[in-house]
Amino acid sequence: MIEKVDCIVIGAGVVGLAIARSLAVAGREVIILEAENSYGMHTSTRNSGCIHAGINYPPGSLKNQLAIRGKNLLYQYCPERGVTHEMTGKFVVAIEDEDIPVLHELKEKANKNGLDQIYIADAGQIKEMEPNLNCAGALYSPTSGLIEPHDLMTAFLGDAENCGAVLAVNTKVLSGAIFEDFVELIVSGNPETKIRCGLCVNAAGHGAQKIAAAIKGISSETVPKQFLTRGCYFVMHGRKPFNRM
Incomplete structure (x- = not known):
């Protein structure tokens, strides 16, 4: 069985949810595909805010x-x-x-x-x-x-869902292909499911390059190279010495 939807956003981080919100508020039908069991599980909540x-x-x-x-x-x-x-x-x-x-x-x-x-x-x-x-x-x-990044994502998701958007967690994009009038994705599940959409946005963060490589019809020349850096964050207990950053 092939499911059909207007728009798919891959990734429920802050960028994906912001995009999904904008599309849903504009009246588009939106499904957000998230590989983890909740939203904002990676970079979106591992930063300085x-x-x-x-x-x-x-x-x-x-x-x-x-x-x-x-x-x-x-x-x-x-x-x-x-x-x-x-x-x-x-x-x-x-x-x-x-x-x-x-x-x-x-x-x-x-x-x-x-x-x-x-x-x-x-x-x-x-x-x-x-x-x-x-x-x-x-x-x-x-x-x-x-x-507070998680608060922001919760608000974005709430706005999107109030306009009819749906968040599908534990749903990995396995492969896909671009056709003339639609994009077809194969996503995880039992059984695996094919979904077709008119608009597909890849907002998968660190996984965006991997997903792009799995979708036929996307030229590798159009996919930005990934440059990874590491930041270290610490938790301070007790009274903070400063009121500003």
Whole structure:
């Protein structure tokens, strides 16, 4: 038996759920396929949860534009949906005096990106704001913040489901093929199931390249190479020494 649906989103991380939400809100029929037993089980909940201001990106780049637009949209969306977040502000710290010129370079880039609220604070100003922070100076970004990623994904999923979207967990994409008018996927199950859709979005995070390779009709030249990096995160118990990032 072949199931048919308008749109399929592969991956229920924050990106996949955001895409599914947008499609569902626009009136599209959406199924979200997730290999794990719940949503947001990988990268989406293994990060710092930082709302970036858009300081470091090349001026005029798409990443810069989306960072600023995304930040503004998040600060609008989160209070409406009860998503835990805080506009904490952020220091980019210069430990030694010789590091101060780098702060000026970052400030110039930030200003070109349209971030006029960013300024350089001296050691005295920083001590008033964060008594436990010792440094020569810092670039201060007042609109940087923190967000609870799982809360955000829950809100995205809720919006999508309220508009008729369906989340299918424990459902792995095994293979597929692109035809002229549709995409056909074979997904795990007992028995395996064929699903056809008019629109298929691969938002599978670290697994996106593997899934793309399993779908006939996708040229390997169009699939971005994967570059993996490792970040280490620590949990602090007790009273935190700082109020800002």
